[in-house]
Amino acid sequence: MKLDNLIILPVLLPLAGAVINFLLKSQLNRQKMVSAVTLGLNLVWSLLLLARVRSGEILAFSAGDWPVPFGIVFACDIFSALMLTVSALVSLAVLFYAFQSIDAERAKFNFYAFFLLLLMGVNGSFLTGDIFNLYVFFEILLVASYVLMALGGEKAQLRETLKYMVINMLASALFLIGVALLYAVTGTLNMADLAVKIRTASDQGLLTVIAMIFMVVFGTKAAIFPLYFWLPQSYPTAPPAVNAVLGGLLTKVGVYCLFRVFTLLFPFDPGYTHAILRFIAGATMVTGIIGAVGQFGMRSLLSYHIVSQIGYMIMGLGIFTPLGIAAGIFHLIHNMIVKTALFLTAGVTHDLTGTTNLHKLGGLLNIYPLLGWTFFFAGISLAGAPPLSGFFSKFALIIAGLDAKNYFLVAVAVLTSLLTLYSMMKIFRYAFWGEAAQEFPQVKYGLRLAPAVVLVVVSLVIGLGANGMLELVMAAGEQMMNPDIYIRAVLLEV
Amino acid sequence: MELVVILLIGLLFGGGLWLVLQRRLLKVVFGTTLISHGTLLLTMTMGRLKAGRAPVLQDGYAGPYVDPVPQALNLTAIVIGFATTALILTLTYRIFAEHETDDLDQLRGVDDEVR
Numbered sequence: 001m002k003l004d005n006l007i008i009l010p011v012l013l014p015l016a017g018a019v020i021n022f023l024l025k026s027q028l029n030r031q032k033m034v035s036a037v038t039l040g041l042n043l044v045w046s047l048l049l050l051a052r053v054r055s056g057e058i059l060a061f062s063a064g065d066w067p068v069p070f071g072i073v074f075a076c077d078i079f080s081a082l083m084l085t086v087s088a089l090v091s092l093a094v095l096f097y098a099f100q101s102i103d104a105e106r107a108k109f110n111f112y113a114f115f116l117l118l119l120m121g122v123n124g125s126f127l128t129g130d131i132f133n134l135y136v137f138f139e140i141l142l143v144a145s146y147v148l149m150a151l152g153g154e155k156a157q158l159r160e161t162l163k164y165m166v167i168n169m170l171a172s173a174l175f176l177i178g179v180a181l182l183y184a185v186t187g188t189l190n191m192a193d194l195a196v197k198i199r200t201a202s203d204q205g206l207l208t209v210i211a212m213i214f215m216v217v218f219g220t221k222a223a224i225f226p227l228y229f230w231l232p233q234s235y236p237t238a239p240p241a242v243n244a245v246l247g248g249l250l251t252k253v254g255v256y257c258l259f260r261v262f263t264l265l266f267p268f269d270p271g272y273t274h275a276i277l278r279f280i281a282g283a284t285m286v287t288g289i290i291g292a293v294g295q296f297g298m299r300s301l302l303s304y305h306i307v308s309q310i311g312y313m314i315m316g317l318g319i320f321t322p323l324g325i326a327a328g329i330f331h332l333i334h335n336m337i338v339k340t341a342l343f344l345t346a347g348v349t350h351d352l353t354g355t356t357n358l359h360k361l362g363g364l365l366n367i368y369p370l371l372g373w374t375f376f377f378a379g380i381s382l383a384g385a386p387p388l389s390g391f392f393s394k395f396a397l398i399i400a401g402l403d404a405k406n407y408f409l410v411a412v413a414v415l416t417s418l419l420t421l422y423s424m425m426k427i428f429r430y431a432f433w434g435e436a437a438q439e440f441p442q443v444k445y446g447l448r449l450a451p452a453v454v455l456v457v458v459s460l461v462i463g464l465g466a467n468g469m470l471e472l473v474m475a476a477g478e479q480m481m482n483p484d485i486y487i488r489a490v491l492l493e494v
Numbered sequence: 495m496e497l498v499v500i501l502l503i504g505l506l507f508g509g510g511l512w513l514v515l516q517r518r519l520l521k522v523v524f525g526t527t528l529i530s531h532g533t534l535l536l537t538m539t540m541g542r543l544k545a546g547r548a549p550v551l552q553d554g555y556a557g558p559y560v561d562p563v564p565q566a567l568n569l570t571a572i573v574i575g576f577a578t579t580a581l582i583l584t585l586t587y588r589i590f591a592e593h594e595t596d597d598l599d600q601l602r603g604v605d606d607e608v609r
Contacts, residue, residue, distance in 0.1 A: 132567055139574045143581065150585060158589045159601045165582055166514065169526045172578075173533045176571055180533075183563065184540040236609040297608040357608040 004059040007049065007076045008127060010084050013042050014120035021113035028107050032099055035112045039095055039119070043088040050081040054472060056479065058489035060129065068491055069193040073129035075490050078476035079329060083126045083256055086333050089458065090248050090340045091119050093451035097344050098241040100448045101351055106152050106239070114151070118144035118245065125253050129490055131182065132189045134257065135175050138221070142168050145250060148242045149234070160234040167230045171220040178213040185210070192490035195264050195483050204268065211266040211273055218261065222254025224314060225283035228307045232291060235306070236299035236356075240347025243299060247306050248340030255313050255332060262317060263325065263480040270320050278318035282409050285311030285416040292423045298346045298356035298431060301423060302339070305382070308416060309335045315413060316397055319404045326477030327396035330469065334381075334389040334462065341378040341455035345371060348448050349431065353440050358427065363436035368445065372432040374452050379424035381459045384417050389462035389469075396470065499539050506532035519586050519596040526582065530575045537568050 017038030021031045053059060053076055060075040062068055076084075095115065102111050121141025128134050146168075150161040183189060185206060186197040198207055216227065223231040235246055258277075266273060288308025295301040313335070316328020348371055349364070350356050365372035381388035384395075394417060401410040462469050479485055506528050513525030541564035547555065549562040590596050 132570075136570060136574070139578070143578060146578075146581060146585075150588075153588060153592065155592050156603060158585065158592055159603055162519070162582070162585055162589055162601075165578075165585065166522060166526060169578060169582070170514070170529065173526075173529050176533045176567075177536055179567070180537040180540040180564070183567075189563070233603065295608075299609045359608070 004061050004076075006045075007059050007061050008063075008074050009045050010042055010049075010088070010123040011074075011120055011127060013038050013045070014116040014123065018113045018116035018120065021116065022110060026108050028104060031107070031112045035095055035116060036092075036099075038116060039088065039092045042119070042123075043085070043092055046081065046084040046088045049076055050078075050085050053078055053081045054475065056475060056485075058479075058486060060490045069188050069190045072133050073190055073192070073490055074127045075129040075192075075486065076127060077479055077486060077489075078472065079256075079259070079480060080126045082329065082333060082472070082476060083252075084123060086336050087119070087122055087126070087249055087252075090336050090455070091115075091122075091245060093340060093344065093455050094241055094245045094248070096451045097244065097347060097448065101241050101347060102239065109151060111148070111151060114144045114147045115245070117141075118148065118250075120144075122249055122253055126256060129191050130189055131191055131194065132179055135172070135179055138175065138253075139172060141250070141253065142172070145246060149238045149246070151242075152239060154237075156237045160237040164230055164234040167220065171217050174213060174220075175217040178210055178217060181206070181210050181213070190490070191260075191264060192487040195487050196491070198265060199268065207266070208269060208272065211262075211269075212276075214261050214266070215258070215273070215276070218254045218257040219280070220254075221251065222258060222310055222314075223251050223307050224280050224310055225287050225307075228284070228288065228310075231307060232295075232300055232303045235303040236297060240299075240343070240350050244340050244343035244347060247303065247343045248336050251306055251310060252332060252336055255310060258314065259317055259325070259328065259332075259480070264483045264486060267320075267483065274318050274320045277314055278406060278409055281311045281315035281318050282412045283311075284308065284314060285412055289416050289419040289423065293419060293426070296358045296430075298349065298358060298361075298427055299343070301358075301427060302342055302346055305342075305420070305423070306339060308420065309339065309382070311416070312394070312397060312413065315409060316400065318409075319400050319406060320481075321400060321404055322474065322477040322481045323396065323403060324400040324477075325480050326470070326473040327393060327400045329476055330396055330473045331393040333469075333473075334393045334459065337455050337462070338378055338381045338388075338390060338459050341452045341459070342375070342382065344452035344455070345375040345378060345449070348445060348452065349375075351448060352443065352445055358430035360437055361431040362434045363432070364440070365432040367436065367440050367442065370453075371445065371449055372428075374449060374456055375432065376428060377456050378452070378459070379428060380421070381456070381463070383421035383424050385421075387460070387463045389459045389466070392463060392466040392470070396473075495543050496539055499535060499543065503532045503535050503539070506535065517598045519589065519598065519601075522598070523579070523582055523586055527575075527579055530571075530579075534568055534571055534575070537564050537571065540564055 063072045124137035292304035381390040384390040510528030541561040546558035546560040549559040
């Protein structure tokens with residue numbers, strides 16, 4: 001019996017924080033303090049977990065000390081720990097931005113409590129080793145996201161939240177169907193146990209169908225082609241802080257689940273399933289970026305970018321070599337950080353000027369130079385310019401693609417990268433260059449912008465220390481391509 | 495027995511899907527409810543509808559017991575479905591109050607401000 005009970009602290013901390021926040025009804029300063037302390041501790045704990053598992057050890061914990069395949073298991077490998085750390089960092093940054101930008105009215109209606117609940121769902125999804133428990137954590141984060149999107153009750157917000165909600169309810173129903181079918185075929189819900197039983201199951205054809213159901217479910221949440229249609233409309237209507245956490249964190253949970261499920265549970269027919277993933281990756285990149293180039297709203301442009309960047313991550317998964325998986329994870333981490341930074345700069349722009357319509361902006365670089373340059377560096381990091389982190393993640397992806405002889409996909413990725421640069425320059429040219437379209441107020445905005453600056457600096461640090469980062473994600477990739485390590489750690493050692 | 499339930503599940507899904515594709519808000523909400531009911535029945539049927547005692551070990555009784563896992567899953571899913579349905583109904587009411595329409599055609603939002 002090995003008891004690493006504390007690995008579920010990233011789930012318990014936000015839950016406790018949320019409960020306290022609900023009790024502190026209208027004491028906003030205390031709510032802010034509680035939230036900051038909770039997420040700070042969460043970041044520290046995630047870093048400690050990462051330091052612990054980076055040597056290759058997998059921590060596992062069975063809730064209530066039930067014997068293993070029967071109880072609910074939580075497990076933490078390098079991939080989980082990396083995702084926990086990055087999501088802790090990103091959510092802390094968004095929280096500090098929310099302190100500046102969320103109005104008192106929204107805050108009084110439990111904005112911070114739902115923010116913490118959202119993070120609890122996200123962390124739970126990263127840690128759980130039980131497929132039904134994954135469904136439950138997904139519902140927690142979705143319900144929190146519905147509330148955060150609708151909070152404030154503006155007309156457009158309500159309207160788009162309904163569409164977002166109906167799509168996600170249908171996807172959740174499909175998720176439950178997938179879980180039920182999986183249980184019918186294998187008789188277990190523990191992911192490690194599932195992985196063993198799926199290999200020996202007689203009905204491989206039905207399992208491929210189940211794999212496709214999960215691809216549709218997580219694909220809808222991750223916004224892959226052709227299931228991304230709900231995203232570009234709904235995300236920009238939320239308040240900028242919510243927009244940042246949805247864009248930076250939420251779709252990436254879907255990507256995490258695709259990575260987990262298609263390396264651990266369904267790697268039995270990569271010639272079929274992963275070929276589909278590679279096609280989807282290419283199509284997602286291209287359609288996303290074409291959508292982005294045509295937009296004239298800063299936030300809708302960035303929302304289309306989410307879609308396009310998801311394509312790169314799925315490309316890593318579709319290539320299905322240790323380097324491919326590692327590069328996909330690297331891109332996932334880079335994208336969470338940089339995308340949040342971009343949405344935060346868009347949010348600050350919205351706060352300062354009252355709009356993110358590119359036609360109404362212009363010449364902001366003269367008035368708000370720090371904002372302009374923060375956006376610039378985040379933008380070229382997303383497009384993939386050295387020495388920022390985006391260059392190295394795309395570099396690794398392209399090397400992995402060339403190694404696996406996926407030349408067409410690599411060509412698509414490079415072309416998409418150029419268009420990404422073009423669309424970033426489009427924002428920069430319309431919003432920050434040229435003459436000011438109207439008078440914009442001179443105000444202090446340092447505190448608002450600080451979280452975005454920190455994230456850009458982190459992107460730079462990852463870029464400068466790319467070697468260490470690559471070693472870490474390579475270790476994660478190797479671990480995920482050998483599911484036996486995970487299975488043994490969960491089934492035998494708890 | 496399983497066949498009857500499976501046909502019922504099909505009916506629920508078909509009806510739910512038809513309702514989700516309607517233009518009236520409330521019909522869409524009822525559609526999602528029907529689909530989630532279909533899903534619950536499916537989860538239930540996956541454990542086979544065999545007759546058996548409640549899964550608590552009893553002296554002098556060797557079996558059969560019913561499989562408790564699908565029931566546990568269902569209970570959890572029912573609670574979650576209840577909460578989301580309550581939330582979506584509230585949301586629907588607020589949309590009706592703010593937009594003064596329940597026609598999805600008028601809620602497309604194409605004439606919006608660029609964001």
